[in-house]
Amino acid sequence: MPTALLRLSMDLVAAYDLWAFVSENWRELLDALLNTLKVSLIAIAGAFAIGLVLGAARAHRIPVVSQVTAVYVEIIRNTPILVQIFMLFFALPQVGIRLDAFTTAWLSVMLWGGAFNSENFRAGFEAVPERYREAGLALGFGRFATFLNVTLPIGGRISLPSSINTYISVVKNTSLMYVIGYPELTTTAINIANLTLETLEALTVLGIVYLTLVWGLSASIRLVESRLALPEER
């Protein structure tokens, strides 16, 4: 039996041709990668804006906005993102809201990333010592100017590593758009594999591309951390 298994695996190794797979499908794969990047960039920009505004509102305990944000964060954190995608794409049409696959793709990961990011920013802003803010106010800055000139530059840097981690998860979560058929990387690679039966080649491409993106982003954390470190920690 082991020899039979071994022969099977050997046949497979002989048939495996990553280069042929890439050279025959590189156009589709490149388009798919661009779609993954497009959705990721829109979602990351949106998650940054949501996180910044809602995180600041939470850290400064602004009434109503603060409570609404808390509910939003708890709902997103305590339900699977796949269920959220199903809600947007399969459930909303019932109440008259029809989103196409592209809109669902960036909107779902943006709402997800925004919730996690508002927690990242809240923690960062709350970590800024109270006396810094008091100093800003004593210098005659208004509340908003104090936030802009004191809390944001310091708290923003504190929350940078955790928010980049959230962006990494946003990129990884774009793979879930397979369930709504949006032609990003995972959907495209698996669809090609279903046509050509080159399953292993397709999975290899997926692995290499995602690991490159994710490892590249996490390397950027270290780079950004050392460049933007607060002077006293340098």
Added chain:
Amino acid sequence: MPDWAEPVIRYILEVGLPATLRVSAIAVVGSTAIGIVLGTLLTVHSTLLRAPIRAYLEVFRGLPILVTVFMVYFGLPAINSSLEFGPLTATAIALILWGSAQVAEATRGAVQSIPREQHEAAAALGFGWVGRHRSVILPQALRRLLPPLVNLLVNIIQNSTLAAVIGGIELLQAGKSQSERLTFYPPAGIGEIHAFEIFAFIALVFFLISFPLTRLAAYLEKRLV
């Protein structure tokens, strides 16, 4: 409650929920067991031993879990037909690959946070490497490991929905199949769309499971650190 709701809820809670809980339980136990061993080995001084574990960690933490699910469900049978698993088993395996990497990273940190005097004292008492870690170091590290393990449980429960992508009937897929059934004409369905109510109910079930656990993790983090 409308007539259509009762059989739908029953199917979701009697077929979907047990499958979600079973996959999650297997994945959490497997991830914890493998992760603690790998994480402890990561504190060993031999680079030769650490390098492959590090590679395993970086790969499975870096890949989207869905891609790992596809690797197990589509990739393994393509390598060898005896490695064919059902959708729920394949999801559990993928979650263990991802979860054990998470646990290993947390364990490494927890073990390294134990003062070196503890190692020395245990060695002086005559413990070998295994005995020292099993009886002295890991019981202390476990305290620090508790909050990340509760978070892992939440993440694994939520990510078990990935089984729905490959057709495994857990909570989400149970809801999806019921919402599709209702759109059929009688006798199978009622010719109506109730996707909104059904997916909102699925979300509620997940919320009711996850919310107490995330509170617990936050509480443990405050108490133990």
